[in-house]
Amino acid sequence: MADFDIDTRGLDRFHGELEDLKKLFPNEAKRLMRASGNHARKIVLRRAKASVIEDTGDYFKSIKRGRVWVKNGEYKVRTYSRSRHAHLLEYGHRMVGPEPNKKELGFVLGFHVFDKAAKEINQKWNGILEKEFDKIMSKL
Template sequence: MLDIEDVGMDEFRETLSYFEKNFPRESKKMMNRVGTRIRAIIKKKANQVVDKKTGNYYKSIKKGRVFESGYKELTVRVFPSYKIAPHAHLIEKGHRNVGKDGSENGYTPGKYIFDKAGREIDSLYTKIVEKELDKAFKKL
């Protein structure tokens, strides 16, 4: 006959039941922390690229709420708040320089901060999520 020892199985079952109950809440907290880290990366990139005059563009970079998208995926957005910096799209995409009389005086190229930071985040995203998952597992 086959004799099976269940050493530690009760603890494992308790751990699984804990995750079953608390994982949705923990995953939202984790994604919130991931969004905060991403926001910090974007702000660092903006600080390097944009010349600071008033600081409104830098202050406008915000993290949104964590929400469920499409297929039960948790998503968090990081975006420039247009209430604080209505000129954010001009810095990001570029614009024509137009004088008071309507004459065009040149073109200011875009800085594409979110695109550049997005490429950096793509390479770091798995590391960030792994660190946050480790923190969540250590709470057990």
């Protein structure tokens, strides 16, 4: 029978690097989703500034990117508005007169900023993820 030795130093090092990458991946995945959520926020903000007429700018300042979370093995991130009147601008509202009789004067149509931005984000999402993934992989 022939005797032989296998040099496993390179294999052991590769196995260690693979384990390190497994440990790093959740953080990198969250970083990837955070960066792509920022891109989504910019798209929503651009869409809002194009369609909404705002006096104070509070609505624009209130558009935020949420925290990344994992649900059923999928990483998720959301973009939302913290403004108290955001739902009125988004979906529309009744226009009501002054206090004594509160006569309804009509209905103000909503701008549907998030719906329109969602369509644009869905079209660009793969490109955004690829670009951010390339940035992260170049750092590793």
